[in-house]
Amino acid sequence: MDCGDPEVQVDRDLVERARHGDREAFAVLVHQVSDSLYSVAYRILRDTGLAEDALQNALILAWRRLPKLRDPDRFEAWIHRILVHACYDESQRARSWRSTVRVLPVDEPSGFDEHARVADRDELEGAFRKLTLEQRAVFVLHHYVGLPLVEVAELLEIPAGTARSRLHYALAGLRVALLRDAPPVQEGRLA
Template identity: 55%
Template sequence: MERDLVEAAQRGDREAYVDLIRSRADHLYALAHRILRDVDRAEDAFQDALVIAWRDLPALRDPDRFDAWLRRLFVNVCLEHAGRERRRVANLRVLPVDGPAAPDELRGIADRDQLERGFRRLPPEQRAILVLHHYVGYAPAEIAELLGIPNGTARSRLHNAHRAMRAALDADARAELVGGRPA
């Protein structure tokens, strides 16, 4: 049934495409919002991704890979939007720490503001990989598949994102110890 909908949408059946998206819309919008952390930007990215998906769907070779293809497309569009915004505005808004699976490495942090400052310092790509792993719940192998990168690269990027977050948090802690205010 699902494959039939994908194939129909690939042939230009808009109703089939709407049915495919309708069942995934909440999850995809939540993913966009977690990465971009702004309602308007998430809506823009969501709409852009839907248009791109409709345009590019006929090129999808394996209809059984529709979900992975669509998630990858959404992540890429969100990263593109985040990069655009970062170039326009230096101070990106950040992710809250109220997701279902807060990172073990970050559990001991009592101050939510401190964690948000750490996220603010990360580039969008590192924020996205932390969101995919800790908030969406993807394993490194799933992230690798989603982003179209080798498993080892996904693990390395996740490790580097954790290391960058720890460094940002350590810098804030040092600034507070010497009486300064963290950035």
């Protein structure tokens, strides 16, 4: 399973050794996948501290559950599933004491006016903030990590139709929020 970073190849032997209690093997696995996992957590939660906490909790839980992993070849999907659930838990904890979740600034092409970049980023952040956590998770796993919807559904343990629906509503929500303030179009040109 490709979980976003094409250079990361998890060694089945390391997974097997870690499953049998080898802490050094697990440390190597964590080193191999931690950047990819953090990126996913950050994109879902939109907060550095929450993403770090979710990643830490996911890794602790993964270490505890690793002996129960049946298929070492599915390690990446398995650990991403644990991470997404840890993100849900962190979001719930944060919501209990904080009313808003900060949103990740998007990468933008160079050459744009700085004020326009900030305005565009703020619009996108506002639109993304309006999505549900479940919609954000499907969107991030599909568009940022690059997983097919069938794998997203499997990873999140939801029906494929539910994954498609969440992605549809996420895209529709982003489209509506972003087009609300767009300049009007007349005869195929901006007015």
